[in-house]
Amino acid sequence: MIPVTVFAGRKVAVFGLGGSGLVTAKALAAGGALVAAFDDNADSVANAAASGVTTLDLRSADLSEFAALVLAPGVPLTHPEPHWIVTKAKAAGVEIIGDIELFCRERRAVAPDATLIAITGTNGKSTTTALIAHLFVTAGRDVQLGGNIGTAILSLEPITSDRVYVVECSSFQIDLAPTIDPTVGILLNVTEDHLDRHGSMERYAAIKARLVDGAETAVVGVDDDWSASIAAEIDRRGKPLERISVRRPVVDGFYVDRTDILKAEDASAREVADLAGIGSLRGAHNAQNAAAAVAAASVLGVSDDVIQEGLSSFPGLAHRMEEVTRIGRVLFVNDSKATNADAAEKALASFDRIFWILGGKAKTGGIDSLAPYFGKIAKAYLIGAASEAFAATLEGKVPTVIAGTMDRAVALAADDAARDTEAEPVVLLSPACASFDQYRNFEKRGDHFRELVLARAGADAIEEVR
Template structure:
């Protein structure tokens, strides 16, 4: 845990007691603050009490006494409209911050020589894989690395700050919306496409939130920026022209004159203006597909900025085991391969999986994003049949009509069962039952992890006994 001492002896409100809110409450309490923690959900409050956090209904408190409101990133901050407690904080002059801002202030409070290195990673897609991959390479190289943030462990639940440590942190747009003091020694922006627009008031607000990852960088710092979409191309060019930091461009599409390229799975280091072939990503089992080539280029550029040599980085890329719920190979049953890509919560993320396979029996659905699945039309020929569930069922069926065979299943268990039956009977070469929902999960599941775990359990329940024992 990272104790937060800034508010020692003062009253702090914490609203939203999920993973990040709970870790913030614990860290503030450990640092001596008087924590007033609350969540409107009774079950969540019970879990917080069981974790040793005393509850205090901040709806009934005198807000003039609060030094800050620590807001869970899942709570609306500005759009579509501020939560009532955000409005209360604004009316009483109480600063609204998040767990990542608490972490940033704790780092900045240390003497400069005592501060750890901070790597911040964001983007619309690929940030979890890139965060895990970067942490893995650094760990394999013998660095004292702590990985968390929006992935796995909440940032304040990570091991205490230490000057020799490297914190590799995934950062969502919701978290970045609440930071002011964050300083990243290496800041990574992988890509940008429309997502979460209702929470940011449109694309401009979404991009502005993501850009906060660069805001406190200095000439000693590095910005690693993707060059594969129009938004990040503009960001890379703009930072190169006017930003104080050094900019490293990365691409899985273009051979860059200066930067790191991973075109067609061949990784090149051109950071010094002279291309050096580093290795073939086909030798990295968990990094297949163009999206993973970009992730590998980003991790490579980040680790180079932190002083690792090319051979050490390439060895780490090869040994990376992959990330749960992202192109995760669950296993094969009677010639049918099952792939868990539950983390694909929008069309852009699902695109990566649909590009990677043929003869796909596609399971999709949940809470649809604004763009739907229309952008995936060029990949429809890869899909043999689609099995739809959740709120998106009707809209997705309409988009696929006349292009892909569709079955409305209602629930994930029915979709898995029918997809397996059809794939097994198809006679196709190497059929793949692919869960890549292109949707948020909240209509039927707690989150994408819960959805992926249910999928995994359903598949394993169909496996022969011998395979279950080895799984």
């Protein structure tokens, strides 16, 4: 845990007592703050109290007595309307911040030269964050990985100058971090998302921009108009900037040409790394993630040889185009994180002969936008509530079977792919749907797919021995 000493001896309110909220309350208390924690959920308050956190009903408290309100990122700050605790804190003149801001203030206080790499973007944050951490582990550094990727930032090891902190930041977290100041700040892309929380694309983009605005060196993807505009503004102010592109060469950054990642410098370009044959980084979206990670590592002095070693050994993230195994010529890929058509598109674009398992609780728009990829699909296996609607979309375009359940879909797809004559048939779970009709979350759905595939792989291996 990172003791937060910057509020030592002062009263701090903490609202929202999920995992990160509990850690925040304990980190503040460990640093000497006088913590009063609360949540709308009585069970969460009781759980916090049972774990040793001091709780207080903030509905009746005088917030003007507090130095700050530390808000969990899931609590509405501005839209669709401010939460009651936000309104109350603003009326009392109390600053409202989050755990990322606490980390940044503590870093400035105790080890300002500690390396902080912060990553944001609408898509690709988690893969890029994990890849950067992997590159620095490969380089032999003490790496602390956290933030939106799933580990609360204040639960990491205490801040020291020799540690590298690699932190994924959502827009919700950045909105609560007014002085975020990473050593390297990365903005991958900005596309429409979370408008119910931020109100407009302009506000959403401005929040994302804050992370790179405060960075010593900004790394910005320039393949969408919002991010390109943010990069231009950073450049106009004369701040250190590395542009990233997978679509075209850049003159001041890193770009991808086929499988090569090149660094543009002095009116020329040199190859830094090659993505050929790295299954965990297939597709243009992963090429962008890799280019951003390479840029961060290069800026901070990691050698090209170590970067290539790290890229080649990167295992990827579970449920994000995760290569589960091969059975004979057939590759099995778990892309359960693809909960809408836009996400599934990236997987469909990455393979040429696909036995596609899809379905669940459909999102608005269905899979109509994926029609350009239907020619790659050997057969589709539908599961869950969206089966009938998706079957209608695919009718006459893709051979389709309504499998109903994951068990049957995996069995049918594996049998069909094994009989296929192409060099590398792929059984792909990329559902283009939420999981909530059959599974608690996309992780459980992906875990089930993986279990079924590995059980089949084991059975096939036993049969070969016989």
